[in-house]
Amino acid sequence: MSDANDIQDVEEEKTENGVMELDCWKGDWGLPSVDTKCLNILAYAKFAGAPIKVNKQMKLWRNLRVRFPVFRSAHTVLDSDREVIEHLRVNDFNADAELSDQQRADILAYTALLEEKLLPALLHTWWVDARNYTEFSRPWYAEALQFPFNYFTPGHLHRVAETKVEVTRGGDHLQQDEVKQIVLKDAKECLNLLSERLGKEDFFFGNAPTSLDAVVFSHIAPLLKAPLPSAQLQHHLKCCDNLCRFCSRIVQRYFPLDPNATPPKKTNNTPKPHGEDSYDDPHKTRNQIFAVVFATAAMIGYALVSGLVKLQIVDSDQGGVEFEYDVADDDEGGDSEQN
Template identity: 25%
Template sequence: MPGRIMPDYMFVEMGAREPWPSDAKLFQPYEVEQILLPDNANCLAVQAYLRMCGLKYEVELRSNCEYMSPSGRVPFLKCGAFIVAELDPIISFVNSKGISLTNDLDTADKGDMRAYMSLVNTVLAVAELYICWCDKRTMKEVTLPRNGSVYPWPLNHVVNWQKRSQVMKKLSVLGWANKTLEEVYEEVETCCNALSERLGDKPFYFGDNPTELDALVFGHVFSILTTPLPNNKFAAILRGYSNIIQLCKLIENKYFKRISQ
């Protein structure tokens, strides 16, 4: 795939020179048979963000999307001559074109937004990895069959082993590898409580208009609520926070125009 993989600091200078193309493509794994909960959350967050910005794109489903990505993670965006992977770099790239969801926020609110995005990424996103790769029942019944579904035997076993090894190293560095399932659920509960308190009774986290925090929360919460898992405790915790559920329904109805579940 031709394209320039640019460092973030070069997006501002070079990205602004080119208008948003009519053929922008967002690459992600197959949704029905392959994608796992953490990747689905990331892909939905990026899709929500692009839709909130009013930017058109086409989703391209590829079995080897993870290996095509410049960062090794999904999703990634091919926009004209540029290839950009993951939400934060995509936000920087979009901002370089003069498009922003946070123009009306002051410095304090922007800092607050980044702090809560960090909370989502360090708790919900990591908990999703834990559930998929450390909970034995989920790994056996969901993770391994889906992650290896697009590869023939014995390659599917090799790919699954490599992926689990990679995830376990990350969880170990973050101090999550030896947590119990109950401890993970406690982390999720604490995170959701903080997110719920910050949202309050507002339609979006910072008032009447969405920001990238709203897109990120939507991606993770919607994915958790709609992904069948052997143990539904993850989703049950989230359903205890009605304002977060309402936020997700609002984003789904306003930007995706799908029937809420």
Template identity: 50%
Template sequence: MAWFCSLPVWKGDWDLPSVDPSCLAALAYCRFSGVPVKLKKIGNPWRSPSGELPIMRHKKVTETKVTEIFSYLRKQNYGCDFNLSNKQSADAIAFSSMLEEKLLPAILHLWWVDNKTYSDFTRPWYAKVLPFPLNFFIPDQIQKKASMRVTLTKGGSNVTDSELEAKIYKEAKECMNYLAYRLGKQDYFFGNAPSSLDALVFGYLAPILKAPLPNNQLQNHLKMCDNLCSLCNNILQRYLPPDPEEVEKKKAEEKSKPQSTTEYSDFPHRRRNMILAAIFALSAMAGYALLSGLIHLQITDSDEDNDLKNPHGYIQNEEDNEEYEDGRED
């Protein structure tokens, strides 16, 4: 088959093709639109231009934001909204904005800001799929970014952490109620065929529904919205069924697992690995500063020519900003 584009996404779990909302939305949209996509399930966002997944690559074009991926595919005549009326298209845009404003902050809080969930579930999962030594600092970077986004969009100088949490989850549950009301008894939001809105809603809700998070109040509320649960399950069954090879591989891994579970905090040689990771991170930062010209090396003769300095006494790699070649990772 001739692939139209490649789509590296976060790896999946819990019967999901990916655990990330944006990756799930991009996957669903490609399936709805019939895009011949070469899917790559990875655990390393290091080479992404934005440091995030998914990454859509087509020829010399690289997109990492879901809305831009949708837009680019539509321009290439791949889309699932062509049959929507003007009013339906406007509704899709309005609901998409509501999802980002009302539901996304709660998802970020649940996965990354809640201390118990992050330490007991989120960080161990990402530490397992990320390669060494990235598994020691990438989860913390994602957590800081998520926490900052939640605080900036929903917090305030006079808002306590408990008030912020209550506000976020209240708005998320109201958003789910409104989505359930809008969906009604239909298979999809705009009738019998899925749209970009269905892809986005699936991306947000499927991890809430499937991930075994501790104290998941969003999951408890979602399960009371039967039609939203049916939407997620139907999309998984019709468009994103599990790969038989992955199912067999997972079964084999489960059988080969030792009886005692290995948590992130119990990794063997953890102290040594942390030291090595710190050295790697410092070396990477120093190398980047050196190559980008932030650090200038000057060579002088300390004994005879203290007043003469080499104006070219620094090293700068002019190819640092060279665009990442399309498909190199493939």
């Protein structure tokens, strides 16, 4: 369990006995989350009937590394989708209970296929492709994050994805265009195999979804739904009609839009009558500014002291000095996530 101690807040808050909570990247485009790992947990929990409380507001003050998912259950803190799913299975929430040993072996094989063939292409599409990163990924994550994380976290995710793609599919002898062609070719072959395996069935093992359906859905649904400017792989996925119907089926059955959800309130600029909440604290704006400055200084100070952010002073070519910073990363394998 990596970084579990770092994820716990300083007050060591504990969830109530028996309550399972999940902090995750927020959703968009009709999906409950845009992140592969978070979406895998959410889908599996739905399939297995696990009652997980999802925290829609990301509490970054207790997760300064901005790494999701974060799962809490009593004294257990997990930050890996695989570990969370295994935790659910141990606690009798098993979506694969009715499967045979051969079917479970097939799940392992297809999961490895997704990680080897499809995941590098997803990372490339979201974070390495220059147009997608500039026009879509960076703005989306910057808007989703709070200050000051919105300034450095998208760039950090971009660098992590570049490194992972380079390690798995790149090399010093390959140009960027060659890397792109390799990852897209592998991803298209993977999607074709998944489409052939699914066939005309609702799910990969019949009428009931399993962990394989969760992991496939978590990988292809964001690719299918996101409004990507550079969408070569997305276009190929949309040609696999049964995979598109597969994603729509899961969304409609397990993550329908709430018809009773209250729409965001519009700002009312009409002046209030005198005497009705008309008193404003003359120091309110000043106090808010001080609170933001203090909170920001505290977070940055903690990040520097703990080694999360490293600050260096280097000589510039013009004879002056420049400041450089980076975010420490010890994430091992897996996806970011489009993160």
